[in-house]
Amino acid sequence: MCTGRCSRCIAVTLYPLVVISIICNIVLFFPGGDIKYAKDGHITEEVKYMGGLVGGGLMVLIPALYIHLTGQQGCCGNRCGMFLSIAFAAVGVAGALYSLTVAVLGLKNGPLCKTKVIWETPLEFSDNSYLTDDTWRGECTEPKDIVQFNTGLFGTLLATSCLQLILCAIQMINGLFGCLCGTCSDKGPL
Template sequence: MCFGRCARCIGYQLLVLALLCIVANVLLYFPNGETRYAAHNLLSKYVGCLHGIIGGGLLVLVPAFTLIGLEHGHFHGCFAHEHYGRNCTPLVVVLVACIGIAGAAYCFIICCLALSEGPYCYCWTERIWCSPFSNSYGGYLLEHNKWTLCQEPRYIVQWNITLFSILLVLSGYELILCIIQIIHGCLGGAWTVCYGEREPQESQRSLQTHSIPLPTRGTC
């Protein structure tokens, strides 16, 4: 049915997005492919929030695998997927979509904060490790000439902007898909109510139509 196909399609999209979020978050730990900055805790405080691994990744995998499971028939009884009538599949769909929204929203918010503050780096002007753009409220994003304030790691500003922006877009897309899935689950629940009311009536009509009259005895 249409409900099942839409849910499975969203599930596969969420799976891909969650895996991309995990990869992007892992890359944040290794600017220029080097591990020494993470080993010495010389990265932005927002990198350690695991927003892409836990938020946009693992939490979003919950609705992704649940919705994909509808296709392969892994859920039975309460999770029956052939029909929404008289089962709690729509409720489960809404609940797992809320988990996905929580994870994606967490990732989205952390990305906004990280882009606003800027990277943590070695500033050649002050000769210390600091966040030189923390008071710019994101204004440094358009002031490319100031990016050279960060001397080490090399190209850390570009690295952070690129990956945090990717995570921002991915988590935003996850939010949209999960919201769509909540609407989809609510429609499925409404369909359940209507179908549950019509099914007994149709079954009763069918029995009346196909019933065979019993023979009667003749009177003396």
């Protein structure tokens, strides 16, 4: 097994996950595609934590770039470089965990929405789970389809952060093998 090749595969897989996380977080600021809710401050609290932008975005992108460089032949592809990739992958794990936590909280608490006359999170303290019980979705009158909007985007953030977490953990193990055993020494293309 070539630890450098494995590093490149992990990094290349992390890039689209980072982009998906960032896009989901940005879109969450505009429920129904309307900017007025962000202007008025009627945004779900978990969106403001920017789990997808900071955690699954920047905190995974920087390690992905380093991990990619570690996998390049002749560039950081030594024992020291693989050791440093463990530390960078640990930062990626922390970012993915942050994104995962925010996504879980966003799904658990439900969206901020207008019910009859006030803005609140009516699904936060409900006995039934709004994710499985469709009758709760009618509680929110504005923004239109906010429950499905938040569920879809926070669900996507949850899935991408789980994949990022797994990939960064694999890189930590790969980096350990590369640090202890060395990287590939073949002269052919990786």
